[in-house]
Amino acid sequence: MTFRRNTELPDSVKRCLPLPAQDIYRSAFNHTWQGCRSPEARHAMQRELLAHKVAWAAVRRRYEPDGSGWRPKH
Template sequence: MADHKIDELPQEIKEQLPQHAQQIFLAAFNAAQKDGLSEEGAREVAWNSVRNEYEPGKDGKWQRKPEDPPIHNKAITTGGN
């Protein structure tokens, strides 16, 4: 599968993933193939890239993961000498 455009993605991927996730999948897949990975290896890289930002919902469609709340750690500094 030499995908270069979203409309060339397999139907099952288009049905499962929202447009932004499809863009992530495609970019990762194409980059992995350019790096010399096999189609199977490129698919694995692409799915891992999608999993970084999306997760499967109960309906089988992928949805964006909730953002982690920012953690503010206040640095403690002491005076010099």
């Protein structure tokens, strides 16, 4: 399960993140999903959860919440 386009991202991601942050999220999610080989994360549900956590962490490195959405960090 990977996302080819930002339009395929979950609504919760599309609703609150600006497009550049969606790109970061999608890239981090896909990278984690494709590279996840650990035995404990092979189950699809665990693999997906891990990929979403990594994706949000990637967004938080470059963006911060501003009350109504997310803005780039300075």
